[in-house]
Structures are given as C-alpha cells and as structure tokens.
Amino acid sequence: MTAIAQTLDRSIEPRAVGLVTSTLTITRRTALRYARTPQLIVMATLQMSLFFLIYRFMFGGAIRAGSIPYVDYLVPGFVATGVLFSGIGAAVATAEDVENGFIDRLRSLPIPRSSVLAARAIADTAILALAAAVTVAIAFAVGFRLHGGLLEGLAAFGLVVLFGFAFEWLFVTMGLFAGSAQAAQGMGMIVFPLAFVSSAYVTVASMPGWLQVFAKYQPLTPMVGAVRSLTLGSRAQAELGHPSSYYIARALAWAAAILVVSAPIAVARYRRS
Amino acid sequence: MTATIEAHGLEKRYGKTRALDGLDLVAESGQVLAVLGPNGAGKTTFVRALATLLRLDAGTLRVLGHDVHRDPETVRCRLGLAGQFAAVEPAMTGRENLEMVARLYGQSRKTARASAHHVLEQLGLLEPADRLVRTYSGGMRRRLDLGASLVGRPRLLLLDEPTTGLDPRSRIELWDAIRALVELGTDVLLTTQYLDEADQLAHEIVIVDHGRTIAAGTPAELKRRVGGSVIEVRTHHRDHLALIATALGRVDHGPVHIDEATRRVTVGVDGAGDQLMAALESLATADVEIDDVALRQPTLDEVFLALTGPSAADDAAAAA
Secondary structure, three states: OOOOOOOOOOOOOOOOOOHHHHHHHHHHHHHHHHHHOHHHHHHHHHHHHHHHHHHHHHHOOOOOEOEOOHHHHHHHHHHHHHHHHHHHHHHHHHHHHHHOOHHHHHHOOOOOHHHHHHHHHHHHHHHHHHHHHHHHHHHHHOOOOOOOOHHHHHHHHHHHHHHHHHHHHHHHHHHHHHOOHHHHHHHHHHHHHHHHOOOOOOOHHHOOHHHHHHHHHOOHHHHHHHHHHHHHHHHHHHHHOOOHHHHHHHHHHHHHHHHHHHHHHHHHHHHHO | OOOOEEEEEEEEEEOOEEEEEEEEEEEOOOOEEEEEOOOOOOHHHHHHHHOOOOOOOEEEEEEOOEEOOOOHHHHHHHEEEEOOOOOOOOOOEHHHHHHHHHHHOOOOHHHHHHHHHHHHHHOOOOOOOOOEHHHOOHHHHHHHHHHHHHOOOOOEEEEEOOOOOOOHHHHHHHHHHHHHHHHOOOEEEEEEOOHHHHHHHOOEEEEEEOOEEEEEEOHHHHHHHHOOEEEEEEOOOHHHHHHHHHHHHOOOOOOEEEEOOOOEEEEEEOOOHHHHHHHHHHHHHOOOOOOEEEEEOOOHHHHHHHHHOHHHHHHHHHHO
C-alpha cells in the first residue's frame, strides 16, 4: 500500500478545458458507442433499408405520384423523414445519459457548458448522414435516378443533413426533459404524424381534406419538397407545382425556427437541471 | 488552514418541497465527513450544490475557499464526483473511460494515460482495464465510477451513497478503496443512510433531516449519546413484550423501547459483551418465549430517537 502511496502528483493543477478539446473528447465517446454497439447501427440501417424496400416494391405499384416514377418520388421523402426517426434515438440516448448520471458527471467537470450539447449534435448528425448515405446507395441500386445534376443531388443531401441537425436539437431538448429513456421514446412518437402526414410518401392531394391541412402547414412537407425538387431537376416545377426556390426558402425558414427555439431551451435546461 | 467546506444557511426549494432548509456544515481539511440521513433528508441536494450542479436559493457555500456561485469553474477543477449510479460508458473500456475524464480535467494525452493507469492500479482494476465496461460486474462499475472521480486528482471527493445497492463483498472492497484514498490525503465527503458505513469511514458525522443539520460529532461522540449499542429481543408473542421490557430494564442503562408492530424490545447499552450476558440471564428468569436476541449497532431511527425525540424519529422512519 505504501508503494501505491506514491501519491498522485498534485503539482499538476487541473485547468479548465477548451471548447474544442472537450467537444472532440465527448464526441469520440458517442462515436465509439455507435461503433461498438453493432445492434444500434445494424438495426437502424437494416430497419431503414427494409422499410425502404417495402415502400419501393410493395406500395410502389399502387401509389400514384403524378408522372414521376414512384421510386424517384419516394427516395427524397424517405431519406428526409429518416432523419426524424434517427432523432428519436438521440432523444432516448440523451434521456439515458441524464438518468444514469453521465450528464451530472459532465456538468461537474471544468469544461464549457456548450461542449456537451455540441458534441451530441455533431455526433448524431454524423450518424444520420451516414445512415442517409446508406439509404441513398440502396436507392440507387433499386432504380432511383437523379434527374437534376450531380451538384443538385449533393445539395439535396446537404439539405437533408441540415434538417437533421435542426431537428436534432429538438430531440435533445426532448431527451433532457423526458426524465427517462421510456418517456423519451414515447415523446418520440410525435415523429409519426410528422413523417407520414406529409408529402414524403404520398402526394398531399391524395389525402382526405382534414389531413391535407396538417400536411400543408407542417415543416416536413416543404423540407421534402426542397429535397425532391433538387433531385427531380427540370421536371420539378411542372410536377410539384412550385420552383425549388419556393420549397428551399420555406424549408430553411422552418429549420431555422426549430433550431432557434430548441437550442436555447436545451442549453438552459442543461444548465439548470 | 481553510476549511474544505463551509456551508451556512443553505436553502433550496423544489416547488413546495424544501430540500435544503437552512443547512449549516463545516468540513475541516484532512478528514472524511459523512452526511448521514434518511431518504429525502437533503443529502443528494447538498452534494449537487457542492458539485455546482444547481443554484441555491439562499445561503453561502464555499468549497476550498471558493464560492460555488461566483467561482464554479475553480471549484469544478478541484472536485471529483461519484453519484449514486455508475456514470461510465459501457461501450468503452475501463481505461478509455478514465482517460476520457482525465482529458476533460485538462490533462494532456500523456498525463491522462498515466493518471488513468495509476487509478486503475489503486482500485485493483488493472486486470479488466482493457475490457469493455459492459462486461463488468456492478461492484466493478462502481469502483470504476469512483476511479472516474479520482482521475482528475481532486482535492475534495464527493461520494453520494457510494455503496447503495452493492452486495456485502463489493461494499467492503469499496470501503477499503475509500480508506486508502484518505490515507493519501484526499478530503472526502460522503453521504449515506447507513450508520455502519459512516462509522467505518468517517472522522466526523453530520446528521441531517428535512434539509437541516440535526447533530454533528465523531462517531464515538454520537454513539455515546445513544448509549453505544443496542440489545434487541424479538418474540412472536405480543403479550410477552411487557415482561421482556421489564427484564431488560434490569440490565441498567438506556430507556427500553417496545415496538408492538415488529414485536421487538430494545434497550441502549454501552456495548460491552457482559451486558448482553446480564440481559440473557435476566430474560432466562422471566417466563417469556424469545425468537432472537442480538447485540447490534443503533439504527438510524434509534440515533434520531435519541437525538431528536420520538416524533422526529417517526418522520425519519416514514421518510426512509
């Protein structure tokens, strides 16, 4: 015991840590968690792919989307709403961290308050970008084609990631308020009406009147419209009824609104809890 | 020498509940202080206030000379916190977990590696260090959690109910680890519901309830106020309780208490074995049927009873 009593050298004074170092260190933890918990990635990817194929092949024949092949109509919608579903995971993970004291430990450390939430946002956005990329790859394999240029396609992908980032803050806020992983899962159910009562899978015009109202005024519809208009290229205006700028402007406005409301609430909640 | 902790008149309300209601406490340096109290006494709230995790509604709180509201960064640099749950990442190895926390205390990669290794060695976790924490037992996770609170080389260690839920062996292992730390000069504040834990580890005990300090002293001082130990007699015959009480009353010392509901009679004694002998002899002459006789430590309820009077003890028992 006396050999070990070579005590920890306290001449090394702990100092407060910078934003970049702390953010990267914590991001690394989330990344490792995903990398080493195969169920998380495999299940998520498998599920996503399975549902995509179901929509593409099983429902595809039955759904009319104007003169656009359904696969081309579906993919932007599917990928865009995919970010919502991965957001539930973020809410649950955040709630778990609160539940098991991980957040408490982080808050008791001499690191900037913002680094924890920033790390969460970065890590989760990276994960969803990955998941989106996989889905897009599968989409191409089953017949999806870009009708616009490659640049527009990349812009479309970038928009998806951006929307994911904005919603991420909403889900992190949910996770911070939820109180438990199960509650967070429950709160995450809000995703379903947003994803399905939108232009993502079917045209809004095909819905009953009362659902159309919801679909028209919720954020997913213009977001999906923005992504879709970029992938459809020159056919977009004719098929969708509005130029891509119409959708993009609205989608960005929604994303900004969600971010501007959620982020400060998340930060305040993190500080106070 | 600056006191490690100086708390005066701490208040914290959650809606209608007063978690802290004028708590006063001073912890001198170089010692282990145990905050003892039932569930709801305000122990965890106090620890969270110390760890700069919440804002107090009133009162002043200084840790190592720094005010927690005005200077939280400095306080955080010098603290280590281990809460009720093992706040470690299961998908990382023990070593990775500790290195991560060390980095977040501002240590360079190299220093962090050294600190982590040292702590793993200290806590007997070198062997499983490179396995994922997922594979660890509950006791090992708690020890790793303790390690995470140490790796930043804190001057003050905050342990919130560190052995709750642990099996007896892990409990003792954790106590040994804490004792070793104290030898190395870390100040420790721990909260607990268990008198034996406070007794084993602390130089000084502060008893709290309803967010207030009720009593403070060394373990020996506090136990003396209760009368040291307790002889407890159990029977399943309700009508024998009174006879048992009379028999025990002859053993001298402490008031005799009868608990009708649990069919127990207790009396406070000095703790000497011969008093137990005297009690047994006295009981043998009485015409009573006994299920069990024990000489044991006072429970928290009994300490409360002795220090605060019956109604407070009932509150304590109800809150526990």
